[in-house]
Amino acid sequence: xxxxxxxxxxxxxxxxxxxxxxxxxxxxxxxxxxxxxxxxxxxxxxxxxxxxxxxxxxxxxxxxxxxxxxxxxxxxxxxxxxxxxxxxxxxxxxxxxxxxxxxxxxxxxxxxxxxxxxxxxxxxxxxxxxxxxxxxxxxxxxxxxxxxxxxxxxxxxxxxxxxxxxxxxxxxxxxxxxxxxxxxx
Numbered sequence: 001x002x003x004x005x006x007x008x009x010x011x012x013x014x015x016x017x018x019x020x021x022x023x024x025x026x027x028x029x030x031x032x033x034x035x036x037x038x039x040x041x042x043x044x045x046x047x048x049x050x051x052x053x054x055x056x057x058x059x060x061x062x063x064x065x066x067x068x069x070x071x072x073x074x075x076x077x078x079x080x081x082x083x084x085x086x087x088x089x090x091x092x093x094x095x096x097x098x099x100x101x102x103x104x105x106x107x108x109x110x111x112x113x114x115x116x117x118x119x120x121x122x123x124x125x126x127x128x129x130x131x132x133x134x135x136x137x138x139x140x141x142x143x144x145x146x147x148x149x150x151x152x153x154x155x156x157x158x159x160x161x162x163x164x165x166x167x168x169x170x171x172x173x174x175x176x177x178x179x180x181x182x183x184x185x
Contacts, residue, residue, distance in 0.1 A: 009114075012103045015074040022078045027158040029150050035073050038142060042066045045138035045145075053171045055130045062131040065124040066138060068117060072099035093125055133170040140167060141174055141181075148185050 016036035024032035033041075043066040050057040070078075076099055084092050100121050104114040124132045147162040163182060169175040 009104065012074040013071065016070065019073055019077055022080045024146070024150065026080060028156055029154065029159075033146060035070050035078055038146070039067060039070055041142035041146065042069060042135065042138045045142050046134060049138060049141075049171075049174055049177070050134060052173045053130075053134060054173065057134055058131055061120060061123075061129075062134050064117075064120045065131060065135045068121050069124060069135060069139060071103060071121070072096040074103060075099050097122075097125075134174075137169045137171055137174040140169065141177060144178060144181055148181060151185065 013036075016039060017034050019035040020032045021035060021038055022032075043063055046062045046066045047059070050059050050062055072095075073079075076095065100118060104117050123129055124135055127133060127136060144162065144167070147159045150156055151159050163185065167178060169178060
């Protein structure tokens with residue numbers, strides 16, 4: 001075991017605890033959640049919703065993808081969605097792929113662990129499997145949950161924009177959760 005490589009990998013993940021979600025900060029949320037807090041929300045949403053969707057889900061794979069989904073932000077920080085619109089199309093995945101290789105491959109020389117982490121991350125970004133689609137849905141439902149919580153806790157009306165354009169989820173079961181969330185709001 002290359003303890004240096006493993007510790008470096010763990011430190012990158014730890015950085016997410018100190019990386020704020022900039023979309024919330026831009027909208028005036030004080031003490032906005034970190035990327036790590038959001039990642040936990042996605043992991044938890046996958047854990048809760050996997051048994052509810054109408055297709056078999058490999059929970060290990062889905063939870064791994066959820067845990068990894070924002071790992072590149074340890075180096076890129078959380079670049080808000082509107083900013084990506086000013087960059088060339090499809091650049092986000094390419095940049096994040098390079099960062100994933102840097103983070104996961106750092107000194108590990110493509111070990112079995114790094115190869116598996118990269119494979120899960122690539123599968124998530126291909127968005128072709130049931131697990132990847134579930135993680136994408138979990139990512140969005142966590143965002144909407146957080147928007148509602150911030151609205152209720154702070155009265156922040158800048159978050160109303162999250163609700164103006166209807167969102168369509170891959171799984172009808174998660175779509176139903178979203179509709180109920182909008183009704184509670």
